[in-house]
Amino acid sequence: MQDLLHxxxxxxxxxxxxxxxxxxxxxxxxxxxxxxxxxxHLDEEAARHSVLGGLAxxxxxxxxxxxxxxxxxxxxxxxxxASNSMEEVKWLKPVYAGETLTGRGTVLSRRVSTKRPEMxxxxxxxxxxxxxxxxxxxxxxxxxxxxxxx
Amino acid sequence: MQDLLHxxxxxxxxxxxxxxxxxxxxxxxxxxxxxxxxxxHLDEEAARHSVLGGLAxxxxxxxxxxxxxxxxxxxxxxxxxASNSMEEVKWLKPVYAGETLTGRGTVLSRRVSTKRPEMxxxxxxxxxxxxxxxxxxxxxxxxxxxxxxx
Numbered sequence: 001m002q003d004l005l006h007x008x009x010x011x012x013x014x015x016x017x018x019x020x021x022x023x024x025x026x027x028x029x030x031x032x033x034x035x036x037x038x039x040x041h042l043d044e045e046a047a048r049h050s051v052l053g054g055l056a057x058x059x060x061x062x063x064x065x066x067x068x069x070x071x072x073x074x075x076x077x078x079x080x081x082a083s084n085s086m087e088e089v090k091w092l093k094p095v096y097a098g099e100t101l102t103g104r105g106t107v108l109s110r111r112v113s114t115k116r117p118e119m120x121x122x123x124x125x126x127x128x129x130x131x132x133x134x135x136x137x138x139x140x141x142x143x144x145x146x147x148x149x150x
Numbered sequence: 151m152q153d154l155l156h157x158x159x160x161x162x163x164x165x166x167x168x169x170x171x172x173x174x175x176x177x178x179x180x181x182x183x184x185x186x187x188x189x190x191h192l193d194e195e196a197a198r199h200s201v202l203g204g205l206a207x208x209x210x211x212x213x214x215x216x217x218x219x220x221x222x223x224x225x226x227x228x229x230x231x232a233s234n235s236m237e238e239v240k241w242l243k244p245v246y247a248g249e250t251l252t253g254r255g256t257v258l259s260r261r262v263s264t265k266r267p268e269m270x271x272x273x274x275x276x277x278x279x280x281x282x283x284x285x286x287x288x289x290x291x292x293x294x295x296x297x298x299x300x
Contacts, residue, residue: 034218035214035215035217035218036214036217036218036221037218037221037222037226038221038225038226038230038232040232050231050232051231051232051294052232058217059232059233059234060210060213060214060217063210064185064186064210064214065185067185067186067208067210068184068185068186068187071186071187071188072187075188076187076188080188081200081201082188082190082200082201082202082209083209083241084209084240084241084242085238085239085240085241086236086238086239087238088235088236088237088238089235089236089239089291090234090235091233091234091235092234141239144201
């Protein structure tokens with residue numbers, strides 16, 4: 001366990017850069033078919049006539065991509081203990097098929113649980129951007145993280 | 151378009167019952183592998199020793215199940231226009247592999263957009279429960295819906 005990142009390694013203000021994710025048209029449609037089968041996530045023609053203006057991923061898929069990037073960037077090298085809520089999920093702009101996405105996680109604030117001194121609560125903001133730097137999805141929420149020296 | 155549900159069909163207080171969803175162990179692991187590859191969502195032994203106490207779905211997968219049930223229950227029979235945010239996502243209890251889930255959507259409040267009178271904004275609470283009636287996941291957020299007679 002010594003090598004894993006712990007609560008102490010996530011000071012307030014820390015920014016963790018994420019890797020990149022290419023989102024293909026096939027993946028947009030496959031996710032939508034399984035989890036969010038609405039016409040504007042499944043069909044290019046229907047999407048063009050929707051408020052999205054083109055084939056765009058379910059907002060929930062863009063959230064899943066952000067989570068995946070966060071897990072790969074730090075959570076899987078850490079003593080993360082899951083989460084019980086997100087306080088806000090914003091889908092600011094449509095994510096179109098064919099975009100390459102990246103992101104970052106910022107520690108907004110943190111505290112040790114009073115009931116469970118071995119557990120820290122990190123309040124994170126996760127941001128998903130495209131290659132042009134447009135902010136697409138923003139999630140704010142808590143992540144529980146083991147304290148190295150409770 | 152006449153047959154589709156519109157904004158007018160979703161009065162405040164309306165409760166829409168959802169169908170059922172059986173969540174297998176294989177699906178928990180498959181989702182985790184793709185989107186949230188943390189040990190307690192992938193491995194029964196690791197999960198038993200985690201705060202979750204057993205192999206439990208990613209909270210994001212439980213959210214995706216709730217969205218799928220909502221789409222099947224009403225969104226795909228409606229003039230839904232997507233969404234731009236969720237104001238809260240709560241994972242109140244772990245959802246374990248092998249549970250059968252159901253849910254409901256409640257219209258908390260609604261209004262017509264002042265900028266876009268053809269668009270209604272429904273504020274929904276979505277609740278995911280297991281067969282014993284335990285509330286597992288609760289999502290509150292906006293859904294845009296076309297107004298039949300703007």
